[in-house]
Amino acid sequence: MSIKTFLLPALLMAGALLTWPACNNDDDDPEAPACNLPGATLTYSTNIKNIIDTYCISCHGGLGPGPDDYRTYEGMKSHLDEGHVLENVVINKTMPEGGGMPQAARDSINCWIQAGYPK
Numbered sequence: 001m002s003i004k005t006f007l008l009p010a011l012l013m014a015g016a017l018l019t020w021p022a023c024n025n026d027d028d029d030p031e032a033p034a035c036n037l038p039g040a041t042l043t044y045s046t047n048i049k050n051i052i053d054t055y056c057i058s059c060h061g062g063l064g065p066g067p068d069d070y071r072t073y074e075g076m077k078s079h080l081d082e083g084h085v086l087e088n089v090v091i092n093k094t095m096p097e098g099g100g101m102p103q104a105a106r107d108s109i110n111c112w113i114q115a116g117y118p119k
């Protein structure tokens with residue numbers, strides 16, 4: 001067969017493969033982006049607590065208006081387990097309410113959660 005009859009279907013296939021993940025963005029269950037800080041080992045105590053203290057506990061510090069108390073690892077744990085922190089901060093970016101959180105801080109949270117949120 002000629003190179004053209006081979007290339008056209010190959011290009012169509014490649015195009016379908018490339019656009020396929022984009023079509024999935026409308027799913028109810030979108031996935032977090034891959035961690036963009038490969039090799040970094042982020043822990044709650046060294047890297048994450050500061051971020052939570054800065055951007056979350058004004059509302060999630062046990063006094064409202066947000067639910068729950070994120071001043072400790074234990075206070076956040078069930079929401080990490082349920083995937084709500086990843087969903088709200090990394091995927092939908094609905095938290096912190098009102099925005100104002102730099103993307104770099106979201107990236108750190110993403111990598112930390114994907115690594116199993118070590119303490």
Ligand code: HEC
Pocket residue numbers: 052055056057058059060065066067079084085088089095096097098101
């Ligand atoms: C300005 C106040 C405010 C800030 C700051 C804020 N939140 Fe929230 N958050 C809320 C409120 C109010 C709700 C409950 C209503 C809702 O879900 O929208 C909520 C809900 C949530 C939920 C869902 C709770 C559940 O049980 O599913 C999560 C998870 C969450 N916030 C995480 C965070 C994280 C992590 C931060 C910091 C990066 C943050 N929020 C910062 C006000 C805030």
